[in-house]
Amino acid sequence: MNKHETxxxxxxxxxxxxxIFEKMLDSSDPTVRRSAIRSMQYSAQLRGAxxxxxxxxxxxxxVGDGRRTLFHAKNSFFLSDAVLARSEGQPPVTNDDxxxxxYDGLGTxxxxxxxxxxxxxxxxxxGRLDGYVHVGVDFNNATFDGSVMRFGDxxxxxxxxxxxxxxxxxxxxxHGVTQHTGQDLQxxxxxxxxxxxxxxxxxxLVKQWVNGQTVNQADWKIGEEVWTPGAEGDAxxxxxxxxxxxxxxxxxxTDPQPGHMNKFVNTxxxxxxxxxxxxxxxxxxxxxxxxxxxxSWEVTGQVWYQALKESSFTCVFQEFxxxxxKAAKDRFDAAVAKNVSLxxxxxxxxxxxxxxxxxxxxxxxxxxxxxxxxxQSILGQLSHIKRRLDTLEKSPVRxxxx
Amino acid sequence: MKISxxxxxxxxxxxxxxxxxLEFSELDEESAQEGRRLAEQLMSHSTSPTDxxxxxxxxxxxxIRVEERGASREFTMKSMAxxxxxxxxxxxxxxxxxxxxxx
Numbered sequence: 001m002n003k004h005e006t007x008x009x010x011x012x013x014x015x016x017x018x019x020i021f022e023k024m025l026d027s028s029d030p031t032v033r034r035s036a037i038r039s040m041q042y043s044a045q046l047r048g049a050x051x052x053x054x055x056x057x058x059x060x061x062x063v064g065d066g067r068r069t070l071f072h073a074k075n076s077f078f079l080s081d082a083v084l085a086r087s088e089g090q091p092p093v094t095n096d097d098x099x100x101x102x103y104d105g106l107g108t109x110x111x112x113x114x115x116x117x118x119x120x121x122x123x124x125x126x127g128r129l130d131g132y133v134h135v136g137v138d139f140n141n142a143t144f145d146g147s148v149m150r151f152g153d154x155x156x157x158x159x160x161x162x163x164x165x166x167x168x169x170x171x172x173x174x175h176g177v178t179q180h181t182g183q184d185l186q187x188x189x190x191x192x193x194x195x196x197x198x199x200x201x202x203x204x205l206v207k208q209w210v211n212g213q214t215v216n217q218a219d220w221k222i223g224e225e226v227w228t229p230g231a232e233g234d235a236x237x238x239x240x241x242x243x244x245x246x247x248x249x250x251x252x253x254t255d256p257q258p259g260h261m262n263k264f265v266n267t268x269x270x271x272x273x274x275x276x277x278x279x280x281x282x283x284x285x286x287x288x289x290x291x292x293x294x295x296s297w298e299v300t301g302q303v304w305y306q307a308l309k310e311s312s313f314t315c316v317f318q319e320f321x322x323x324x325x326k327a328a329k330d331r332f333d334a335a336v337a338k339n340v341s342l343x344x345x346x347x348x349x350x351x352x353x354x355x356x357x358x359x360x361x362x363x364x365x366x367x368x369x370x371x372x373x374x375x376q377s378i379l380g381q382l383s384h385i386k387r388r389l390d391t392l393e394k395s396p397v398r399x400x401x402x
Numbered sequence: 403m404k405i406s407x408x409x410x411x412x413x414x415x416x417x418x419x420x421x422x423x424l425e426f427s428e429l430d431e432e433s434a435q436e437g438r439r440l441a442e443q444l445m446s447h448s449t450s451p452t453d454x455x456x457x458x459x460x461x462x463x464x465x466i467r468v469e470e471r472g473a474s475r476e477f478t479m480k481s482m483a484x485x486x487x488x489x490x491x492x493x494x495x496x497x498x499x500x501x502x503x504x505x
Contacts, residue, residue, distance in 0.1 A: 137496035141412040146457025175459040256416040275415035
């Protein structure tokens with residue numbers, strides 16, 4: 001066996017950038033060129049197979065019913081240390097309120113998705129809902145990792161048990177909805193702030209829905225039950241008044257969220273301020289919901305959900321604003337579209353229903369053409385490689401001929 | 403030896419949280435010995451986190467600074483990508499800080 005073939009005998013295990021293979025095609029050694037071509041062909045076939053398998057796997061997988069499974073993490077950060085605490089259909093446990101609260105919160109959110117958005121769990125295919133409680137020691141956080149949720153107990157000063165707040169539970173599930181809707185929203189900069197904002201909006205919608213609240217009755221707060229257990233009435237975030245969820249707290253100062261584009265925070269921390277600048281679209285949602293009135297999930301929530309479906313991976317505030325106005329016009333009427341537009345105007349964004357680039361991309365994806373386009377791209381690459389191969393076989397030692 | 407802990411991101415992103423420091427001179431001998439063992443384990447075994455998950459949302463980042471005799475080393479990892487050595491020291495540190503708060 002040739003030494004070059006030995007180095008890349010199993011292309012699947014080789015993490016070699018394509019330009020290296022391109023360079024290898026210039027080699028005067030025909031063995032090197034053959035090896036490069038084989039790897040390029042294999043790589044392109046693999047990419048095609050991966051996409052095809054993913055599509056077929058999704059199509060063939062059994063549709064579930066959003067089964068809940070809860071685990072006790074035993075104050076470890078590692079899920080492998082956890083033990084089963086409660087499964088779907090089992091009665092409440094007698095010795096752990098966190099387990100029961102999370103079980104109920106997941107159920108309420110799943111019901112909201114089904115009844116309000118006609119959606120079967122996070123992925124619309126009845127994907128299971130796995131949650132872990134008592135994660136870490138004094139862990140001041142709740143997270144979603146793409147498949148499971150983790151909830152800390154809090155340190156008792158800054159936060160208390162994160163399962164105590166339905167909008168926090170729904171917020172985490174909201175990330176799952178975003179992940180499985182449209183192209184997901186990149187967790188960085190403005191698209192990341194939109195990702196965070198949709199989770200806040202979703203958390204607030206679920207809470208308002210289960211409590212049967214009108215927009216005037218809602219508190220529009222996020223995390224009131226878990227934030228600073230020693231202080232009454234404050235919250236971690238406010239959709240109604242970003243920047244005023246808590247003010248002059250002796251330990252934690254004042255809510256840093258802006259509620260207008262003129263206070264947009266440019267920062268490299270927090271993935272470009274995803275938890276900070278989310279205050280701007282949060283406020284736009286609140287303003288639009290107040291103008292549309294009644295129950296936020298019936299009109300404004302539907303508009304935001306439709307816009308999420310059409311948004312691109314790197315969507316910015318302006319694109320998302322345009323998509324909401326378009327969705328309001330498409331699904332409702334000019335009056336709702338005007339209210340949504342005024343909601344964005346209140347935060348310094350002029351939105352219109354014109355078919356923006358993002359909206360055009362959304363319409364394209366809506367027909368399921370994105371996968372076809374990717375497959376076309378891969379077929380194009382294979383065709384390109386074949387042409388290179390044909391050329392090389394006609395001219396075995398290119399450099400020598402130059 | 404003293405160990406400091408800073409946290410950023412996640413649900414407390416953007417909030418100015420003071421770091422917390424644990425002076426080993428304030429600990430009983432057994433606790434200090436255990437803390438020293440875990441710190442040395444972290445320093446000798448692990449300097450880079452496990453692969454980060456691109457779908458991680460609301461993740462928090464921990465920074466542990468170990469200081470002794472004028473020298474210091476810092477380790478930063480996200481909660482969903484911790485190494486076992488980092489997690490062991492973090493859990494011990496959190497427990498000690500909790501007990502200190504309650505004293």
